[in-house]
Amino acid sequence: MIHFVLLISRQGKVRLTKWYSPYTQKERSKVIRELSGVILTRGPKLCNFVEWRGYKVVYKRYASLYFCMCIDQEDNELEILEIIHHYVEILDRYFGSVCELDLIFNFHKAYYILDEILIAGELQESSKKTVARLIAAQDSLVETAKEQASSISNIIAQATK
């Protein structure tokens, strides 16, 4: 099971966190600080797995962002690397050549996509197309709702003028 997902920038800023195991707010910040320290100082040629507090943390660096996932001892680390790559590819397709800024300004969308890939720390969908389709459908729902809202308020505004 994946215990948490962490996206940190090279400067140590947190871009996204998702927790699948119970951690209090204090614990969360502690974990983030510790792991940032460990991972950001690792050299480029070292392997992508770190042993930490009895768990394994798998991380991968994409441009200026580190994607980290914490798993149990018995999980398959190479598979997690694949999952990380899966997520990044979907983000790429959605945002069109994604960069860190996209994730900063549209963090809620990054979360939605992550929710389509992982639930309860387990993989949900292995097909990128399906995930893209689902996100697109939900986005259009949001769009229509917004349009409805704006059109209603238009009507009311006109009515009360």
Place this chain on the structure above:
Amino acid sequence: MIRSIRACKTAAEERAVVRKECAAIRAAINENDQDYRHRNLAKLMFIHMLGYPTHFGQMECLKSIASAGFPEKRIGYLGLMLLLDERQEVLMLVTNSLKQDLNHTNQYIVGLALCALGNICSAEMARDLAPEVERLLQFRDPNIRKKAALCSIRIIKKVPDLAENFINPAAALLKEKHHGVLITGIQLVTDICKVSTEALEFFRKPKCLDGLVKTLRDVVNSPYAPEYDIAGITDPFLHIRLLKLLHVLGQGDADASDCMNDILAQVATKTESNKNAGNAILYECVETIMSIEDNGGLRVLAINILGRFLSNRDNNIRYVALNMLMKAITVDAQAVQRHRATILECVKDLDASIRKRALELVYLLVNESNVKPLTKELIDYLEISDQEFKGDLTAKICSMVEKFSPDKIWYIDQMLKVLSEAGNFVKDEVWHALIVVISNASDLHGYTVRALYRAVQTSIEQESLVRVAIWCIGEYGDMLVNNVGVLNIEDPITVTESDAVDVVEIAIKHHSSDITTKAMAMVALLKLSSRFPSCSERIRDIIVQNKGSLVLELQQRSIEFNSIVEKHQNIRSTLVERMPVLDEATFSGRRAGSLPATVSTSSGTSLNLPNGVAKPAAAPLVDLLDLSSDDAPVPSSSGNDFLQDLLGVDVSPASVQPGTSQAPKAGTDVLLDLLSIGSPPVQNNSTPSDILSSSQDNKSSVAILDGLSPAPSGGAASMIDLLDGFVPNSPKPEDNGPAYPSIVAFESSSLILTFNFSKPPGNPQTTLIQATFTNLSPNVYTDFVFQAAVPKFLQLHLDPASGNTLPASGNGSITQTLRVTNSQHGKKPLVMRTRIAYKLNNRDVLEEGQINNFPRDL
């Protein structure tokens, strides 16, 4: 807002902006503003990610969830998952909303609810909503089904009792075509089986198992499918999940394992391993093969794959391979031995994680046949390894050497190398053990002390090396100087007495020597002052320098030793006799018993093989070797317990104070106290306790007790040998001793006690007394018991009497042999108090007396 926050140049500016925003949001919440609620929530989440407290937003999330529109719900649920965790009570309020949403017509809303539930539900919520989720497992839309499956996983983990309800729906999921549902279904089944054995049995049935195998076969053989393709393999995730499930089902069950053999072989051979996806599948496959029931061919296949992984250039793959090999060792050690050379290379790798794994693996591979080359390699590497790794490496080398060393000389050699290289990393109990071994290897004493002498010339900064060296020089200094016991392999070396003293002096004065080392050096100097009388003055000077030391231990030792050297030459040599051989078996037994079980945390495997060096607990051996001086005085109870255990002697606490608490008393008082251990009847059955007075080291009263105890015969024999050689002032052994007149020790109207004396040859201080009791009265005495008490400078041993009925009127007598040892032989005569108890006509009688008329020179 995000732009404005990012535009801030300093942290203070950012805090100001955030505060303003929070204030605005709080105002909006108070006004219950509907329109901008989702915008505000989004802002709140961003602020939360920056690390600021956002508790005031929690109720907003709830309200957002409760509202009717999809966008609000979406943001509301996101906020819920981000800002809250399962331990908060606020979560309970959401349960109702969740229930409604789970029944919503819009499937995306159902999806949102399932997602939230799956990520953060608590046990109560799980129980409440489980039936809903169960129902949704059969929903028409695959999107909902897969979410429901994962949600069920969380429910089962939180409330294991509900697992049974999910067995049937889960089984249905296994037959799905849709990959997403299939993956989640498989994961659900895996987790159910982990939680409930009933489920495990259910899914092990051939019907189910065959279905799974078929699915796997289909996936492996399936043609190119663009939707699921990763690196040329169709849906590697599905491969891996299926393999995991097979792992769980096959473990411990031979029939199930049989079913899977073919497909596992196929996966292992057909999968391409040039991309990570392929390697991930192979890794999982090897894991599965290792865990299911034994199949020789498959195992060989697996180990071959691991061997291939080991030589891969990619660090990740090598790491993973090392990990797997540790588990493989329990299964097939031979095969892993073949890869020993590669593993040894990995120990020297640049990557710290790989180094650690490889070292653990090497440690597990060590056995009697390969210990020598392996140790050599590791010690060579020790010289070039970096600091953090040295500690681990040293510990492993030491424990390896200790466990598998074929002979003592090799052991000592290796330990010397390690100490010279990395002495500062060596734990205390390791060099304690080394000293025990050295003292036991009596033929190697000369060799050892010379080797240590040489080593110390070069590596004076290694603290442990210095300590071992000065202990040995102190003990065996004469061997060093006189070149005793030179082995063929040694280079000749001449060391003068003053050279030896030099070494110890350097140790005392060296700036990095800590208190323990200095204290040990002082004891060593004392020993040397006795062995090298010519250097006595110089040694005294060195000792005296510490008279004013601020450390109590050093000052005390300095003063005491100084006075011994100056005023008490006559007892000095007996004080610093050779240490008696420390009993190895007892030491290691004691050590194993008193130390906590060690666990190698980094490997995390459940191997029963010993790993790592045991961490020292209260190091009772420290008392024995009189080394710890900077600790607070060891509580005498612990010292006594250990001594009692080790030596099997009941020791009265008052007189055995290990270490520091005795006030320095010059002169014979000290000796008397030390000798008075085991006052009067010391019922000791084996070795002659008569030699006790000769074998003492100043504070190790242990030596005395060692003499008393039923020590292993080898130890006692060597002790006697050494004593014969090194007691300079022992009087010449006389063959039978002068004859002594017998005395009437006690006389009353009804009883006469006669003593006959003899001396055993070679032991002037011991007297054998034959006591004869004669009954003068006309009545028979029954239950006759004779007891005697002697003053502190005497030791008494009573053999059993010949009988306990004394016939009347001198018609017979009881004899009993007594052995008395007079430590003040020649200075004080024997005295004895007697008590005789017997029954006369069933009436108890007690007679007491004092015997003063022993012959003077007994």
